Amino acid sequence: MSIDQKGQWLYIISSKKKLIDLNLQEIWRYRDLLILFVKRDIVTLYKQTVLGPLWYLIQPILTSVIFTIIFNGIANINVGDGIHPFLFNLAGISIWNYFSECLKATSDTFKKNEQIFNKVYFPRVIMPMSKVVSGLLKFGIQGLIFLGFYLYFSFSNLSGELNGKALLFFPILVAIMGLLGLAFGMVISSMTTKYRDLTFLVGFGTQLLMYLSAVVYPTDIAISKLSNNFPGAARIINPVIENNPLAKVVESFRYMFFSQGSFSIKSIMITFVLSVVLFLIGLIIFNKTEKSFVDTI
DSSP: OOBOTTSOBSOOOOSOOOSSOOOHHHHHHTHHHHHHHHHHHHHHHTTTOSSGGGHHHHHHHHHHHHHIIIIIIISOOOOOTTBOHHHHHHHHHHHHHHHHHHHHHHTTHHHHTHHHHHHOOSOTTHHHHHHHHHHHHHHHHHHHHHHHHHHHHHTTTOBOOOOHHHHTTHHHHHHHHHHHHHHHHHHHHHHHTTOTHHHHHHHHHHHHHHHTTTSSSOHHHHHHHHHHHOHHHHHHHHHHHHHOHHHHHHHHHHHHHHOOSOOOHHHHHHHHHHHHHHHHHHHHHHHHHHTTHHHHO
């Protein structure tokens, strides 16, 4: 805190905050710190590794190859006419990885940064926000990889048909994934200050959620196969898949590039509003936890 020439406080640091407190002016004042955290995340992630940043490229490609062999080769899941299964899987994994990275990176904010939070003041929400921004850069790199393969398969007519009108909503889909990852991450991070077991469940829960979010299969085919082969389980699982906002984003993302599957502007806007609401709920819980987490962590 400092005092101006008239004796008025320029900045006031207090534990008393509004229910929803996203002080954009203060975050802007600490923008250099936000950039510093983003650089740290990018530089240190693969530091002292043999391949370094190449893991940004290897991970989605290798995962897509494995999914293609298992789900499209062994399980014989049809991804649509004129679309190569590898490209189909790479599309779903590319957009899913952004959500997954945001969720995992922000889910242990208080635990990982306990020493920093105890010594220095800065808007705590900057820490999870930096993870979302750095994840956006990784998503951009993986997106370029997807576009490279998309162009490659287009010469063999195995890339589907690009839908220009739907592609206009691409930034909204990315924003939804970032907001949802940040929202769930802040909630989990707040809960792990008391319940450490949640830390071990995040990886398993994210993996399970991926299979419920239409990442490795078209939604209509999955619902049809479940209804025919497992009618009992279908009554529970099918509504989860149909109403899963993450599944709607993944399906919409693939529709933009393949023109197959489902796409609804109304559905996208409802999902965006839902993601904003969930973000605000996560922010409320996060702000409440930061006041007393030192006593429980």
